[in-house]
Amino acid sequence: MDFKDQIKQLGDRVAKLKDQIQTEEATKNAFIMPFLQVLGYDVFNPIEVVPEYITDIGTKKGEKIDYAIFKDGNPTILIECKHWAQNLNVHDGQILRYFHVSKAKFGLLTNGISYRFYSDLVDANKMDEKPFLEFNINEIKDNQIEELKKFHKNIFDAESITNTASELKYTNELKHILQQELTNPSPDFVKHFARQVYPSVITAKILEQFTSLTKKSIQQHISDLITERLKTALTKEDENTKEQEAIQAEQAKVDENKVITTEEELEGFMIIKTILRQKISVSRVTYRDAQSYFAILLDDNNRKTICRLYLNGAKKYFVTLDEQKKEVKNEITSLDDIFKHAETLFAIVDNYDKSKETV
Numbered sequence: 001m002d003f004k005d006q007i008k009q010l011g012d013r014v015a016k017l018k019d020q021i022q023t024e025e026a027t028k029n030a031f032i033m034p035f036l037q038v039l040g041y042d043v044f045n046p047i048e049v050v051p052e053y054i055t056d057i058g059t060k061k062g063e064k065i066d067y068a069i070f071k072d073g074n075p076t077i078l079i080e081c082k083h084w085a086q087n088l089n090v091h092d093g094q095i096l097r098y099f100h101v102s103k104a105k106f107g108l109l110t111n112g113i114s115y116r117f118y119s120d121l122v123d124a125n126k127m128d129e130k131p132f133l134e135f136n137i138n139e140i141k142d143n144q145i146e147e148l149k150k151f152h153k154n155i156f157d158a159e160s161i162t163n164t165a166s167e168l169k170y171t172n173e174l175k176h177i178l179q180q181e182l183t184n185p186s187p188d189f190v191k192h193f194a195r196q197v198y199p200s201v202i203t204a205k206i207l208e209q210f211t212s213l214t215k216k217s218i219q220q221h222i223s224d225l226i227t228e229r230l231k232t233a234l235t236k237e238d239e240n241t242k243e244q245e246a247i248q249a250e251q252a253k254v255d256e257n258k259v260i261t262t263e264e265e266l267e268g269f270m271i272i273k274t275i276l277r278q279k280i281s282v283s284r285v286t287y288r289d290a291q292s293y294f295a296i297l298l299d300d301n302n303r304k305t306i307c308r309l310y311l312n313g314a315k316k317y318f319v320t321l322d323e324q325k326k327e328v329k330n331e332i333t334s335l336d337d338i339f340k341h342a343e344t345l346f347a348i349v350d351n352y353d354k355s356k357e358t359v
Contacts, residue, residue: 003152004145006038011137014084014113021112024083028066031112032081035137040153041069053078055102068104075104076158077151082111096127105158106151113137117151121166132169182218190214265294268309268335272296275342276306280349293319304352306345320344 001009014031021027033043043049053068053075067079082091088109096107096118107118107127116131135144147168150161181189187207194202194210202210265287273282286300294311298304308327310317318330318338332338 003038003149004142007137007140007145007148010034010038011140015138018084018113021084024081027084027112028081031084031137032067032079032110035110035112035115036067036069036079039148039151050075068102071156075102076156077106077108078102078104079108079110082109084112086111088114088116096129105162115148119162119165121162121169128169130169130173132165132172134172182222185211185214185218187211259289259291261289261294262311264311264335265289265309268294268311268338269296271335271338272307272345275339275345276349279346280353298349298352306348307341320348 010031013034017030021030036043036049041049048070050068050070051066052064053066055063055065055078065078066081068075069077069079080091082088088111091109105119109116109118109131114136115134117133118127118131120126120128121132122128133144133147135141135148140148147164150156150164180186190207190211191202193214194206198206198210200206269285269287273285276282276285280298284299285306286297288295288297288302292310294309296306296308298306305321308317308319308321310319310329316332316334318332318341319327320330320341322328330341
């Protein structure tokens with residue numbers, strides 16, 4: 001199971017168990033420790049994952065953070081844990097204090113569902129107020145999984161993560177702003193567009209009018225984009241389907257050209273017609289040749305296989321199909337042996353005709 005599947009599986013586990021988790025300690029054991037294990041860390045190795053890590057803050061001695069992940073003898077990630085139902089917004093300051101007095105490069109605040117990764121991208125040795133990576137384990141996106149994967153023990157590189165974290169942080173903040181503006185455009189956002197299409201002064205009444213128009217225009221534009229994407233996807237799917245059908249048709253022609261009906265197969269067909277003419281009109285007995293076998297059919301219907309003949313190999317077989325359409329093979333030494341299976345052929349034809357009458 002790859003990293004992505006492990007994270008998705010953990011998200012499913014959290015969704016199923018969270019209502020049964022009553023304490024912060026249970027949250028750690030059920031959600032957060034398994035999360036660290038998915039990242040490749042040995043939670044039972046006190047040298048690698050240190051629980052209750054002491055971080056003295058000024059005159060306060062013995063202050064502890066829930067976990068610290070160590071690398072080369074130094075803390076690299078400080079982890080503060082809360083009960084899964086707690087709002088993390090009220091706990092940001094706590095991990096910030098620990099970060100100031102530690103050599104760790106990253107801080108993680110989590111309740112086992114929401115995960116917030118912090119660093120010192122703005123001011124060195126001072127934890128940023130906003131996380132550079134944040135996700136919900138139940139709704140984690142593929143691009144977030146790729147960023148999270150960088151924290152895996154096997155590929156962890158603090159410098160590499162820091163180099164990309166700044167861009168990730170500001171990209172996430174810009175996306176959040178855009179989402180807010182597209183959902184509920186601010187006056188400045190509306191004015192920016194109104195000035196480009198309205199020739200006069202933007203009064204309060206005009207601003208109100210353009211706020212409604214801007215929201216409507218955004219919704220229509222997004223709808224148009226979705227429609228265009230769907231058309232493009234359907235067109236590609238249609239093209240792929242036609243291409244696949246053309247390939248299959250061409251392959252069928254190739255396969256058909258490879259099929260050679262032998263004299264021996266035709267002789268076997270005549271023997272079966274001779275047997276069945278005692279029961280039915282011989283005009284109902286037809287054949288279709290394939291690369292691997294020669295099929296005898298009733299009423300030229302593929303669903304009414306009377307038998308199959310395998311005559312081109314080292315051994316020859318007279319074959320019928322059971323109720324599950326699986327082959328039942330009977331070895332024959334010569335075509336005359338087909339006469340030994342006359343009663344079987346009669347029964348097969350009778351069954352097909354009885355099914356027809358029932359229907």
